[in-house]
Amino acid sequence: MRKNSIAVIGAGKWGSALHFALSQKQEVFITSRTPRDVKNFVDLQTALECEYLVIAIPAQEIRAWLKENFVFNGQKILVASKGIEASSGEFLNEIYAPFVPEKNIGFISGPSFAAEVIKGLPCALVINSSSKKLYKKFEPFFPNFIKTYYSSDVIGAEVAGAYKNVLAIASGICEGLNLGKNAQASLIARGLVEMQRFGKVFKAKKSSFLGLSGAGDLFLTANSTMSRNFRVGLGLSQDKKLEDILEELGEVAEGVQTSVAIQNLSRKYEIYTPIANEVNLVLLGKNPKDSLKDLLKS
Ligand SMILES: NC(=O)c1ccc[n+]([C@@H]2O[C@H](COP(=O)([O-])OP(=O)(O)OC[C@H]3O[C@@H](n4cnc5c(N)ncnc54)[C@H](O)[C@@H]3O)[C@@H](O)[C@H]2O)c1
Numbered sequence: 466m467r468k469n470s471i472a473v474i475g476a477g478k479w480g481s482a483l484h485f486a487l488s489q490k491q492e493v494f495i496t497s498r499t500p501r502d503v504k505n506f507v508d509l510q511t512a513l514e515c516e517y518l519v520i521a522i523p524a525q526e527i528r529a530w531l532k533e534n535f536v537f538n539g540q541k542i543l544v545a546s547k548g549i550e551a552s553s554g555e556f557l558n559e560i561y562a563p564f565v566p567e568k569n570i571g572f573i574s575g576p577s578f579a580a581e582v583i584k585g586l587p588c589a590l591v592i593n594s595s596s597k598k599l600y601k602k603f604e605p606f607f608p609n610f611i612k613t614y615y616s617s618d619v620i621g622a623e624v625a626g627a628y629k630n631v632l633a634i635a636s637g638i639c640e641g642l643n644l645g646k647n648a649q650a651s652l653i654a655r656g657l658v659e660m661q662r663f664g665k666v667f668k669a670k671k672s673s674f675l676g677l678s679g680a681g682d683l684f685l686t687a688n689s690t691m692s693r694n695f696r697v698g699l700g701l702s703q704d705k706k707l708e709d710i711l712e713e714l715g716e717v718a719e720g721v722q723t724s725v726a727i728q729n730l731s732r733k734y735e736i737y738t739p740i741a742n743e744v745n746l747v748l749l750g751k752n753p754k755d756s757l758k759d760l761l762k763s
């Protein structure tokens with residue numbers, strides 16, 4: 466293992482932004498499936514030899530990626546993805562568990578559009594891990610323009626980071642249908658209540674939903690066309706086909722698959738999740754105006 470070295474895995478929007486941010490203080494390697502013309506780009510094997518890894522690949526791809534590529538060798542890992550696996554309904558910490566000991570893994574949450582981070586604009590993030598020691602190890606890597614906080618509530622951060630993507634789709638629909646700011650604020654506020662109700666079943670802490678991981682990231686994502694998920698909602702409100710919207714987007718919108726996971730989990734555990742349910746139905750083809758009527762009745 467290359468002691469004290471750090472690599473980002475995944476050179477999409479978020480991996481590239483984190484690579485830029487972390488490179489302000491030290492040399493940081495980066496790798497991805499296809500070679501990129503980026504400083505310190507290395508092959509996957511070289512990256513995996515680093516002591517510190519930041520993994521920024523889409524949630525739905527992680528299990529297969531771990532099976533195919535990952536061998537635990539004492540690395541310390543930060544997971545940058547936000548989503549719930551649709552096929553299993555498993556949270557990312559459950560997917561990583563057979564591969565990485567709990568004390569070696571943390572999860573990044575909080576409001577953080579890659580497009581702003583890569584410009585060096587200020588933001589605040591939470592590193593969520595059962596190990597505060599792990600947070601202390603990663604904290605010095607972050608540049609001055611990113612303020613980091615520690616939380617032990619991994620599941621709270623995971624639920625909030627994944628759920629807000631589904632709510633951002635709903636908010637994009639609301640905007641596209643010109644329902645007004647009152648409706649949008651109501652939707653976001655009720656969405657926050659809904660994600661907390663969902664999280665409680667999995668033992669998430671209420672405080673995570675009121676801070677950066679929950680309200681912070683939800684307010685950001687559900688209020689801006691910078692969000693891919695919000696743009697999916699806008700497209701759906703214009704009666705565009707989901708496959709066309711996603712093709713045009715060309716980047717991951719985690720809320721699409723996460724809505725399937727939430728639907729299955731809320732059925733299994735009998736959780737009342739009206740907004741996420743309607744998003745799921747609209748993604749399957751329901752007319753957003755009918756969804757609105759049903760939401761107002763529910
Ligand atoms: N973009 C943001 O502002 C932002 C901020 C916070 C969190 N996130 C989260 O980070 C994750 C990645 O998002 P992104 O914005 O970088 O998406 P993106 O679509 O820009 O890039 C995804 C990257 O993952 C790689 N990838 C896809 N499948 C892979 C596989 N099977 N194996 C290896 N690499 C694979 C792609 O090549 C691409 O480089 C998502 O979970 C997203 O929710 C994104």
Ligand SMILES: O=P(O)(O)OC[C@H](O)CO
Nearest residue numbers: 575576577578692693694
């Ligand atoms: O562009 P989105 O919708 O994937 O959101 C990006 C980040 O999660 C915002 O914190």
